[in-house]
Amino acid sequence: xxxxxxxxxxxxxxxxxxxxxxxxxxxxxxxxxxxxxxxxxxxxxxxxxxxxxxxxxxxxxxxxxxxxxxxxxxxxxxxxxxxxxxxxxxxxxxxxxxxxxxxxxxxxxxxxxxxxxxxxxxxxxxxxxxxxxxxxxxxxxxxxxxxxxxxxxxxxxxxxxxx
Amino acid sequence: xxxxxxxxxxxxxxxxxxxxxxxxxxxxxxxxxxxxxxxxxxxxxxxxxxxxxxxxxxxxxxxxxxxxxxxxxxxxxxxxxxxxxxxxxxxxxxxxxxxxxxxxxxxxxxxxxxxxxxxxxxxxxxxxxxxxxxxxxxxxxxxxxxxxxxxxxxxxxxxxxxxxxxxxxxxxxxxxxxxxxxxxxxxxxxxxxxxxxxxxxxxxxxxxxxxxxxxxxxxxxxxxxxxxxxxxxxxxxxxxxxxxxxxxxxxxxxxxxxxxxxxxxxxxxxxxxxxxxxxxxxxxxxxxxxxxxxxxxxxxxxxxxxxxxxxxxxxxxxxxxxxxxxxxxxxxxxxxxxxxxxxxxxxxxxxxxxxxxxxxxxxxxxxxxxxxxxxxxxxxxxxxxxxxxxxxxxxxxxxxxxxxxxxxxxxxxxxxxxxxxxxxxxxxxxxxxxxxxxxxxxxxxxxxxxxxxxxxxxxxxxxxxxxxxxxxxxxxxxxxxxxxxxxxxxxxxxxxxxxxxxxxxxxxxxxxxxxxxxxxxxxxxxxxxxxxxxxxxxxxxxxxxxxxxxxxxxxxxxxxxxxxxxxxxxxxxxxxxxxxxxxxxxxxxxxxxxxxxxxxxxxxxxxxxxxxxxxxxxxxxxxxxxxxxxxxxxxxxxxxxxxxxxxxxxxxxxxxxxxxxxxxxxxxxxxxxxxxxxxxxxxxxxxxxxxxxxxxxxxxxxxxxxxxxxxxxxxxxxxxxxxxxxxxxxxxxxxxxxxxxxxxxxxxxxxxxxxxxxxxxxxxxxxxxxxxxxxxxxxxxxxxxxxxxxxxxxxxxxxxxxxxxxxxxxxxxxxxxxxxxxxxx
Numbered sequence: 006x007x008x009x010x011x012x013x014x015x016x017x018x019x020x021x022x023x024x025x026x027x028x029x030x031x032x033x034x035x036x037x038x039x040x041x042x043x044x045x046x047x048x049x050x051x052x053x054x055x056x057x058x059x060x061x062x063x064x065x066x067x068x069x070x071x072x073x074x075x076x077x078x079x080x081x082x083x084x085x086x087x088x089x090x091x092x093x094x095x096x097x098x099x100x101x102x103x104x105x106x107x108x109x110x111x112x113x114x115x116x117x118x119x120x121x122x123x124x125x126x127x128x129x130x131x132x133x134x135x136x137x138x139x140x141x142x143x144x145x146x147x148x149x150x151x152x153x154x155x156x157x158x159x160x161x162x163x164x165x166x167x168x
Numbered sequence: 169x170x171x172x173x174x175x176x177x178x179x180x181x182x183x184x185x186x187x188x189x190x191x192x193x194x195x196x197x198x199x200x201x202x203x204x205x206x207x208x209x210x211x212x213x214x215x216x217x218x219x220x221x222x223x224x225x226x227x228x229x230x231x232x233x234x235x236x237x238x239x240x241x242x243x244x245x246x247x248x249x250x251x252x253x254x255x256x257x258x259x260x261x262x263x264x265x266x267x268x269x270x271x272x273x274x275x276x277x278x279x280x281x282x283x284x285x286x287x288x289x290x291x292x293x294x295x296x297x298x299x300x301x302x303x304x305x306x307x308x309x310x311x312x313x314x315x316x317x318x319x320x321x322x323x324x325x326x327x328x329x330x331x332x333x334x335x336x337x338x339x340x341x342x343x344x345x346x347x348x349x350x351x352x353x354x355x356x357x358x359x360x361x362x363x364x365x366x367x368x369x370x371x372x373x374x375x376x377x378x379x380x381x382x383x384x385x386x387x388x389x390x391x392x393x394x395x396x397x398x399x400x401x402x403x404x405x406x407x408x409x410x411x412x413x414x415x416x417x418x419x420x421x422x423x424x425x426x427x428x429x430x431x432x433x434x435x436x437x438x439x440x441x442x443x444x445x446x447x448x449x450x451x452x453x454x455x456x457x458x459x460x461x462x463x464x465x466x467x468x469x470x471x472x473x474x475x476x477x478x479x480x481x482x483x484x485x486x487x488x489x490x491x492x493x494x495x496x497x498x499x500x501x502x503x504x505x506x507x508x509x510x511x512x513x514x515x516x517x518x519x520x521x522x523x524x525x526x527x528x529x530x531x532x533x534x535x536x537x538x539x540x541x542x543x544x545x546x547x548x549x550x551x552x553x554x555x556x557x558x559x560x561x562x563x564x565x566x567x568x569x570x571x572x573x574x575x576x577x578x579x580x581x582x583x584x585x586x587x588x589x590x591x592x593x594x595x596x597x598x599x600x601x602x603x604x605x606x607x608x609x610x611x612x613x614x615x616x617x618x619x620x621x622x623x624x625x626x627x628x629x630x631x632x633x634x635x636x637x638x639x640x641x642x643x644x645x646x647x648x649x650x651x652x653x654x655x656x657x658x659x660x661x662x663x664x665x666x667x668x669x670x671x672x673x674x675x676x677x678x679x680x681x682x683x684x685x686x687x688x689x690x691x692x693x694x695x696x697x698x699x700x701x702x703x704x705x706x707x708x709x710x711x712x713x714x715x716x717x718x719x720x721x722x723x724x725x726x727x728x729x730x731x732x733x734x735x736x737x738x739x740x741x742x743x744x745x746x747x748x749x750x751x752x753x754x755x756x757x758x759x760x761x762x763x764x765x766x767x768x769x770x771x772x773x774x775x776x777x778x779x780x781x782x783x784x785x786x787x788x789x790x791x792x793x794x795x796x797x798x799x800x801x802x803x804x805x806x807x808x809x810x811x812x813x814x815x816x817x818x819x820x821x822x823x824x825x826x827x828x829x830x831x832x833x834x835x836x837x838x839x840x841x842x843x844x845x846x847x848x849x850x851x852x853x854x855x856x857x858x859x860x861x862x863x864x865x866x867x868x869x870x871x872x873x874x875x876x877x878x879x880x881x882x883x884x885x886x887x888x889x890x891x892x893x894x895x896x897x898x899x900x901x902x903x904x905x906x907x908x909x910x911x912x913x914x915x916x917x918x919x920x921x922x923x924x925x926x927x928x929x930x931x932x933x934x935x936x937x938x939x940x941x942x943x944x945x946x947x948x949x950x951x952x953x954x955x956x957x958x959x960x961x962x963x964x965x966x967x968x969x970x971x972x973x974x975x976x977x978x979x980x981x982x983x984x985x986x987x988x989x990x991x992x993x
Contacts, residue, residue, distance in 0.1 A: 006244065006292075026291070042210035043203020045419070047369040048452040052872035055369055083203035092201065100197035103834040107658025108200030109369045109419030115201065134880045141872065143369050143420045144658050146841030147880045149834050 012076050016041070017085025023072075031075050032056045032067035035082060043083040043112050047141070054140030057113035058082050064117045083112035086119065094157040094166060095119060104153030106144035114140045118154045127158055186738055187671045188900050191830045194663040195677055196417070196656065208389045208416040209373035213445040216375070217246055219435050220293035220448070222283040222300050223457065224275035227527035227865040228324070229304035231273055231282060238299040239285055244292035247438055248300070249284040254437070258403040260395060260427045262629050264494025266325055269403065269433035275304070276324055276492030277529050278866045279457025284434045286446055309527045309865045311854065313466065313489040314960050316524035324492060324525040330963070334490050335501050335523040338967035339785060341509075341577040342516035342975055347481030351472030353556060357549050358468055358956040360931045361541035361914075363489065364850040365461035366534055367877060370419020371452055376435040377445035383410040385688075386436055391421040391657050392695030395628065397687040399428040404436060411436075415685030418696075421657035422842070423533040426697050427460050427495055456870035460532030461852060463500055463523075464489040465541035468959045469549055477557055477564050481516035484508055484542060487962055488523040488531070495532035497523050499628070499788060503538025506789030508546065509576035510619045511587070511796070512568040516972065517577040520964035527865055528854055533697065535842060535907050539620065540914060544932055547616035547915030551922065560604065561919065562595050562615050565798075575973040579781030583793045586822030586891040587617060590798035593820035593889045598800040604923060610805050614919025617798045618911030622895075622904040623700030625776050625790030634773035636704040637691030638712045640669065642720075642768045646755025648673065648680050650712075653693035654705045655685040659906050660831040661701045667827050668706050668899060672713035673720075674737030675754055691771065699904030702827065703792050704774050706899030711772030719768065723760035724752060777897070782979040783970045793895045795903040796822040799840070799912040802884075803920035807943055810936030812848060812921060817913070820889040824903035829890065835905040836888045841878060843913025849876035851933050930955025 009024045016039060025038045032049070035041045035058070047053035049068045056067040059081035086093045095115050098104065105111040114137055121128055121136040128136070133151050142150060160166075199205040236248045251272040259265040271282045283300050287293035310316045310324060310332055320331025328334040348354050374388040384406065390396050393415040401408040418425055431448045439446040450458060466487040472480035486504040490497045505519035536543075554561035570576065572585045594615065595601065603613045627635055639651040650669050656662045662682050670677040683689050693705055717737060724742045725732040728750060736745045743751025752760075762768050779790030798820050804813045817840055826832040852875070853868045869875055894901020914932050922928055927942035930953060938954045946952035969987055971977030 028291075036210075037212075040212065041203075042206075042212070045207070045370070046209075047371065047419075048872045050452065050871065050873070052452075053369060083201075087202060092198070096198075096201035099201045101193045101830075103194075103830040105197065105200040106660075106831075106834055106838065107368075107370070107418060107420045108205045109207065109658075111200055112203050134883075138879045138881045141369060141877065141879065143367055143422070143842070143877070144838045145834055146837035146839075146886060147883045148837050148886055149830075150880075 010073060012073060014075055014080060015078065016080045017082060025072060027073055029072050030068050031058070031070040031072045034072035035067060041082050041084050045109050045112055055110050055113045057116050057140060059116050059120055062120060062123065064120045081116065083115055086115060094160045095154065098153040098157040098160065102153045102156055103145065103149035110140055110142045114142065114150060122158055122161065126162065185671055186674065187667050187677050188827055189825065189829065192677065192828055194660055194828065194831060195666045196662050205417050207370055207373070207419050208375060208387050209449045211375045211387045211416065213375065213377055216445040216447055217286050217288055217442065218290045218293050219284055219286045219438060219446050220290060220297050221281040221431060221434070222297040224271065224278060224280045224282055225864065226275060226304050226306055226862065227278050227309045228307040229275050230307065231271060231275065232303040232305050234283060235301040236283060239296040242292065242296040242299055244288040245285055245296045246442055247286040249434060249438060251282065254433070256403055256405065258399055258428060258433070259494050260399065260496060260628065261494060261498055263498055266327065266494045267430065269430045277527050278864060279454070279529055280492065281430050284438065286438045286442065310525065311865050312526060313464065313487045313524045316526050317960055317962065324527065328525065332525045333522060334494065334525050335498055336963070336965050337501055337521045337785065338519070338964050339578065340518040340967035340969045342972040344481045344483050344516045344518035347516040348470065348472040348483070351480040352475040354470060354472050355549055355553055356470045357545065357552070357930060358959055359545035359548065360956045361465045361544055362932055363462050363464040363531060363852045364846050365456060365459055365852045365875070366422035366424030367872070367875065368418065368420030368422060368424055371450045371455050372425065372429060372431065372458060373449040374432050374435050375445055375447045376439035378439055378443055383412065384436055384440060385412045385414065386432060387414045387416050388432055389418050389425050390415045391418060391425045391655055391697055393655060393685050393687050394653055394692050394694055396428050396432065400433065400436060403428070403433050412686070412688035415655040418657035421696060422535045423537060423697065424460055426533055429458060452872055453870040456867055457529050459491070459529035459852065460495050462534040463531040463538065465504055466956055466959060467542060467545045469545045471549055473553055475557065477559055477567055479512055479514050479568055482508065482514055483518040485520045485959065485962070485964070486522070486542065488521070489526050490523045491526055491528040491530035493530040495530040497531065500531065500533060500538040502785065502788035504542055506578070507539045507619065508542050509578050510580060510582060510794050511570060511617055513570050514577055518967060520967065522962045522964065535839070536620065536910050537698065540911050543618050543911045544914045547912060548918050548930060551614070551919040562591055562600055565617055566591055575780060577972045578789065579786060579970065579973065579979050580789050581780055583897050584824065584893050584895040585796055586893045587796035587798065589891045590796055590820035590822055591617065593891065594798045594800040594818040597887055597889065598802070598818040600800055610807055610924055612920045612923025613800055613802050614916045614923055615798065615800050616912035616916035616919060617796070618908060619794045619796045620904060620908035620911060621698055621791035622703045622793040622795060622898060623776065623791055624698035625779050626787040627694055634708065634775050636693040636708040637771065637773045638705065638708040639691050639769065639771045640712045640716050642716060642758050644759050644762050646758055648675065649683060650680055650709065651683045651690045652705055652709065653685060653687065653690040654701050655696045657696045659696065659835060660828065661696055663831060664702050664827055665705060665709055668709040669713045672710055672717055675740050699907045702902050702904060703898050706902060707774035708772040710899050712770045715770035715772065716768065719765050720757045720761045723764045724757040727752070727760050780979050783968055783981040785968060786979070792897045793824065793903050795905065795908040797909045797912055799916045801913070801916040801920040803917060803924050805921055805924045805939060807925060810939035810943065812934060812936070812939060814844060814884045814917065816885050818887045819909055820891055821905060821909050822891040822893065822903065823905050824895040824898050825892050825901040826890050827900065827902050832890055832905050833888050836909045837886050839907065839909035840886050840913055841883060843910040844917065845877045846932060847914040847917040847934060849933050849935065926952060928953040928955065
């Protein structure tokens with residue numbers, strides 16, 4: 006059995022000390038060692054986008070990143086998206102407008118969309134399509150996802166909420 | 169109080185609703201966007217160990233020996249299991265108990281599990297599976313349905329019709345030969361629909377754990393906890409009372425989580441041996457091997473029409489490639505023919521079907537279960553018929569739509585039909601009349617229709633008990649808790665349940681607490697398949713809620729000194745209809761009801777109406793209602809590359825009533841998405857490894873990257889129209905929406921390609937190479953068609969002959985002797 010490494014990871018703004026086998030991916034450490042099971046997996050080969058999280062603000066497939074390489078970087082997961090008990094506008098819009106059906110691709114898409122809106126607060130439909138093209142969804146046919154992201158952008162503009 | 173299956177007239181005919189029909193955030197929506205929805209792989213328990221399966225690298229072989237001494241000795245390994253630990257076969261259908269949790273002497277496809285290792289973590293279990301030494305004696309491989317017909321030996325199973333034929337079925341409703349002889353035109357076409365798979369984003373996962381008393385609990389990604397509960401008790405030989413199956417919300421199902429899966433039995437047994445929780449989560453590659461998806465089907469369709477465009481009769485023959493096991497295959501085989509009569513008036517109908525065993529992952533039910541294949545054939549053939557008759561394909565269809573409140577040739581009872589309205593809507597909104605045959609070369613439009621069940625009339629094992637049960641508890645706190653075995657697979661099962669109860673009791677859907685999909689706590693509901701949930705669970709929920717409502721209204725009427733009929737329950741209050749200021753809160757009314765009646769609990773249940781067909785085989789096809797869909801697809805074909813782009817799709821779906829329009833639209837668009845993937849790219853196909861390796865028949869690409877499906881960049885704009893004509897057999901008139909809208913997509917794409925470039929692709933998926941081949945044929949002046957060119961000899965039996973309802977039939981089989989007599993006289 007390979008010896009564990011001990012690292013401090015910055016997850017959703019909190020420093021987490023965690024001990025894990027050095028071959029583990031960020032996905033595995035989040036889900037298995039930090040019990041943050043909100044981040045999903047659909048292939049563990051970088052094909053489906055379900056495990057997308059933000060690392061230093063960039064969407065990144067947690068299944069392809071070794072956790073040991075994430076020390077000192079800001080990791081954001083779906084668990085950190087809401088502000089206390091107030092949903093992030095993206096979360097609220099996805100829940101209201103059918104952006105989530107089974108909900109399995111949802112955390113990855115929410116994180117990807119958050120990165121998009123941070124860079125482009127008013128993205129066109131075309132930009133949204135491009136941004137989430139690496140996130141497969143087998144339920145929705147994507148339209149209600151686009152509409153959810155557009156609605157979130159609208160609500161954020163009105164409320165002047167930064168992404 | 170109402171008889172089961174009959175919600176009160178008052179409820180059905182009400183015009184105004186507080187919850188039904190209103191776009192709402194689904195009741196489980198918040199958990200889905202916060203990452204709190206607990207899928208099976210999110211279940212983590214103390215002392216949990218992990219399971220990995222060793223799978224066969226050979227498509228067909230006898231296991232001569234298994235040596236797992238090294239694996240057992242590997243540090244961190246707790247247990248190794250093989251076929252010897254599982255002597256009892258199982259299968260989801262009572263007639264096909266042909267699977268073993270771990271292969272018992274024989275493997276039948278690459279991926280068939282042969283051994284299981286349970287270890288402290290996945291990594292260790294995976295290492296140990298590589299230390300297991302299995303000696304195989306290879307057998308010849310059967311690679312396709314035709315191959316199965318040509319090679320009766322070696323038999324893949326020692327049961328079935330003969331050789332490698334699993335199942336033969338034949339039915340004739342009225343004399344079809346006579347009908348074809350009397351037709352002005354007879355069209356005969358061959359079609360092929362390649363197999364494809366569900367590809368749910370969630371990989372199957374299960375956790376099994378013994379409780380404090382040693383009883384088993386299984387958390388699993390399953391659409392059918394009741395069937396799993398039943399089959400697990402048999403497979404493990406332990407009383408059902410000692411097994412609790414909890415269906416976690418599924419990360420997509422689409423039919424792929426309807427079987428009892430081998431890994432579910434393995435972890436259950438392992439947890440009982442080890443006395444601790446055991447988890448398994450399949451890899452994506454393993455999900456491709458689990459499959460149970462769309463059958464590859466070869467079809468021959470002979471259809472007669474009159475010169476004015478009415479169907480006279482149809483003879484359909486199907487040949488299915490079933491893969492290595494039975495699964496739901498017997499039902500799938502029936503479904504390749506059963507619903508062919510529901511969309512258009514078809515006076516006579518003959519249907520022969522054959523399912524074969526092959527050395528590939530077993531096929532089973534996928535969205536539309538067995539019906540998309542013949543639907544593709546019929547809708548493309550109708551396009552050819554329209555062309556021959558010089559008719560507009562939309563007009564032709566409008567002239568032959570089945571009649572509401574009628575019986576079909578094969579004795580299915582149809583209720584409401586909104587198909588004409590659906591066709592008119594897509595024709596109007598797509599500007600069909602100005603586009604068909606007039607768009608520039610390379611661009612075209614195609615139309616197709618379809619219909620689907622709102623729940624299978626019969627359960628998968630014979631019984632006359634209710635198919636859905638709902639229990640409601642209410643207490644003095646004002647809390648209402650609803651229990652039902654129905655299973656949330658993303659489609660909105662929980663939201664439907666809450667909506668029905670909330671509407672009847674006049675409370676907010678969000679205030680209804682739900683306990684679902686748990687065989688220890690919830691009344692039996694057969695699960696999320698055959699588009700049955702809204703209709704069947706809905707009826708049961710309404711009945712239970714109305715029974716509770718009666719008690720509440722009765723108790724409140726005493727307090728308000730009025731007759732119960734004058735009371736209304738709405739917006740969380742119970743009040744006088746003529747004076748809303750006189751009344752009380754819902755919670756206050758519950759207190760009066762609990763005071764009067766004691767602890768408040770009601771149940772409701774639903775059994776579908778008895779179907780009129782009496783012949784053997786009449787059990788597949790009947791449904792309380794049928795949904796209808798029409799689709800227009802616009803396609804662009806690049807004539808240099810064969811690449812097909814679909815920029816726009818218009819879809820109208822006859823839903824009866826949309827309970828939550830947000831979810832209804834999502835189901836329609838999701839069906840369009842999945843159908844378009846099937847039309848253009850999705851295929852579960854196989855290849856031979858090079859001879860210098862094993863020459864084994866293996867899955868061509870068991871990965872998400874190579875199994876092509878639509879991304880957001882490929883998805884067209886979809887225009888959705890819901891046709892709401894409430895069906896009296898459905899709760900608040902609501903029909904299904906989860907499967908029907910998929911059916912017309914594939915043929916509409918094929919028809920649009922024909923309109924664009926004048927080539928027929930009678931085969932799914934329509935990949936660029938096929939389009940190019942057809943274009944080359946066209947350029948050479950040959951028949952511009954790509955598709956199957958022959959139909960093999962299949963030993964179909966003499967059909968079960970049943971007179972149609974309009975030819976003096978009574979729904980029973982007419983024996984050949986009686987039939988001759990009738991003809992003679």
